[in-house]
Amino acid sequence: MDFSVLTDHAGEIGSGFLVTIWTWVGGVLAGVIAGLIMAVIQLSAGPWVRGVLRCYIEVIRATPFLVQLFLLYYGGPSLGLSLSPMAAGLIGLGIYGSVYFAEIFRTGFTSIPRGQQEAAAMLGMTPWQIIWRVQIPQMLVLILPALVNFTTILGKETPVLSIITVPELTFVLTGVGAETFAYVETLLALCVGYFLLAELCSRLGQWLERRASRYLTQGVQQRRALKPRESAA
Amino acid sequence: MNQSAAKRGAGDVMLEARGMSKRFGDHTVLQDINLSIQRSEVVCLIGPSGSGKSTLLRSLAFLENYDDGEVFVEGELLGYDRASDGRRVRSRPSRLSDVRRNMGMVFQQFNLWPHLSVLENVMEALLRVRGMKRDDAHRLALATLEKVGLAEKAGAWPNRLSGGQQQRVAIARSLAMSPAIMLFDEPTSALDPELVGEVLQVMRQLAEEGMTMVVVTHEMGFAARVADRVLFLDQGHIVEQGPPTRLFRHPQSPRLAQFLGNYLERNSLFEAAPALNRVDD
Ligand SMILES: Nc1ncnc2c1ncn2[C@@H]1O[C@H](COP(=O)(O)OP(=O)(O)OP(=O)(O)O)[C@@H](O)[C@H]1O
Numbered sequence: 450m451d452f453s454v455l456t457d458h459a460g461e462i463g464s465g466f467l468v469t470i471w472t473w474v475g476g477v478l479a480g481v482i483a484g485l486i487m488a489v490i491q492l493s494a495g496p497w498v499r500g501v502l503r504c505y506i507e508v509i510r511a512t513p514f515l516v517q518l519f520l521l522y523y524g525g526p527s528l529g530l531s532l533s534p535m536a537a538g539l540i541g542l543g544i545y546g547s548v549y550f551a552e553i554f555r556t557g558f559t560s561i562p563r564g565q566q567e568a569a570a571m572l573g574m575t576p577w578q579i580i581w582r583v584q585i586p587q588m589l590v591l592i593l594p595a596l597v598n599f600t601t602i603l604g605k606e607t608p609v610l611s612i613i614t615v616p617e618l619t620f621v622l623t624g625v626g627a628e629t630f631a632y633v634e635t636l637l638a639l640c641v642g643y644f645l646l647a648e649l650c651s652r653l654g655q656w657l658e659r660r661a662s663r664y665l666t667q668g669v670q671q672r673r674a675l676k677p678r679e680s681a682a
Numbered sequence: 683m684n685q686s687a688a689k690r691g692a693g694d695v696m697l698e699a700r701g702m703s704k705r706f707g708d709h710t711v712l713q714d715i716n717l718s719i720q721r722s723e724v725v726c727l728i729g730p731s732g733s734g735k736s737t738l739l740r741s742l743a744f745l746e747n748y749d750d751g752e753v754f755v756e757g758e759l760l761g762y763d764r765a766s767d768g769r770r771v772r773s774r775p776s777r778l779s780d781v782r783r784n785m786g787m788v789f790q791q792f793n794l795w796p797h798l799s800v801l802e803n804v805m806e807a808l809l810r811v812r813g814m815k816r817d818d819a820h821r822l823a824l825a826t827l828e829k830v831g832l833a834e835k836a837g838a839w840p841n842r843l844s845g846g847q848q849q850r851v852a853i854a855r856s857l858a859m860s861p862a863i864m865l866f867d868e869p870t871s872a873l874d875p876e877l878v879g880e881v882l883q884v885m886r887q888l889a890e891e892g893m894t895m896v897v898v899t900h901e902m903g904f905a906a907r908v909a910d911r912v913l914f915l916d917q918g919h920i921v922e923q924g925p926p927t928r929l930f931r932h933p934q935s936p937r938l939a940q941f942l943g944n945y946l947e948r949n950s951l952f953e954a955a956p957a958l959n960r961v962d963d
């Protein structure tokens with residue numbers, strides 16, 4: 450094996466790596482924001498809106514990301530939506546991620562006893578203040594592992610973007626492989642690249658979890674302690 | 683013994699329900715409730731489990747949206763707005779908050795926010811709702827905690843406190859917003875018996891200071907000594923109401939007589955002291 454192909458194309462590979470990180474971070478951010486909004490709507494809107502949203506979430510969850518991306522990129526123009534590969538990739542990842550993030554947030558919201566919201570509402574706090582100040586700080590420590598887990602999974606979906614020619618790591622390295630016939634070397638490099646990214650993500654997640662739980666375990670302990678009484682009452 | 687009409691102001695109505703009903707599905711939980719509460723009046727709601735006491739109290743705060751009739755808080759319609767065509771529509775959250783700005787509520791399960799310290803629990807709404815400066819909010823929160831006897835617990839986490847202390851913090855949190863009306867839903871029912879007295883003591887003090895209060899309770903001693911009026915609720919109806927002396931000594935309806943009979947029997951089984959004296963402990 451000859452790994453010099455990698456050093457010869459270091460510049461391209463480096464930029465592919467950056468594009469991967471960028472699409473990943475962008476997709477996660479878009480997915481988290483959209484997912485949070487969807488979770489809030491699911492928990493507060495009327496039955497009609499909830500039903501429509503529920504269907505949307507089910508459809509996205511039941512279809513492959515690749516198909517969604519094709520639909521967005523190749524089908525978009527016929528609906529008047531012409532996107533660059535990069536834009537289509539980011540939006541696609543955001544849409545795909547948002548439904549999973551929405552489910553995670555929804556679980557988090559429902560884990561906070563309803564009475565805490567009612568107390569806040571009776572004190573005049575607005576719905577958004579209740580979400581930010583009462584619910585999210587408490588649920589974060591509970592849902593952080595699930596958030597980190599899905600963030601890693603979403604990272605492993607980014608190679609799909611190579612199919613619509615987003616110049617990310619997989620696109621660059623398979624290109625180099627085809628050009629130089631160094632298929633094995635480039636594929637191994639790909640594995641190492643994604644491994645490093647996943648590892649980085651999980652380390653970051655562990656660090657966040659430690660910080661969050663040091664700050665918030667008090668609350669969670671109390672909630673557990675309260676549970677039996679609440680159901681008895 | 684009971685606060686008399688003299689204590690009250692000019693008889694202004696603080697809270698009023700007119701023909702209010704509430705259903706859960708096909709199940710009618712409250713039926714044609716008419717109720718008017720004067721400034722500084724202390725009203726206790728009693729009744730068997732499932733009679734609709736919590737639902738009534740929660741409807742008076744629009745934590746449950748009542749179906750028919752109206753609720754007025756200091757003359758303002760609660761929870762709904764009149765549309766131009768006369769139909770009523772749900773109020774926006776900001777309007778709802780505005781109508782209940784003078785209303786406080788204390789829950790059976792305290793509902794403190796466990797990720798905030800005792801002091802932060804009390805300060806939160808002062809900062810975010812009242813828009814007070816941090817120093818001012820801090821000072822007011824401490825003063826209010828002092829009032830319920832918990833200033834020295836300001837820095838503690840809620841879960842480090844006893845149930846009685848937690849409930850007093852919850853009262854302070856509500857009180858700091860200077861409500862004119864306070865609603866209590868079985869504030870002592872989640873407490874160990876020896877912690878009930880300290881919470882009732884704080885509530886009694888509030889009553890003496892002229893707070894308008896509606897209290898759902900099983901503490902007949904408190905109702906007997908502190909209430910101006912007791913309402914007996916059964917199957918979603920106000921079956922009987924009046925001053926506690928009359929209601930407890932001479933119940934008119936057989937259902938109230940039976941309810942009180944059960945209550946006294948149960949308590950005399952386990953308590954040497956007469957049940958009605960608990961609040962004086
Ligand atoms: N969210 C709800 N959905 C459906 N039914 C409900 C709901 N809340 C209360 N109910 C029903 O309404 C009736 C009155 O309940 P409520 O909690 O008001 O009674 P209560 O007098 O407060 O009883 P308790 O003394 O046990 O607290 C009960 O039959 C109860 O099952």
Ligand SMILES: [Mg+2]
Binds near residue numbers: 735736
């Ligand atoms: Mg109740």
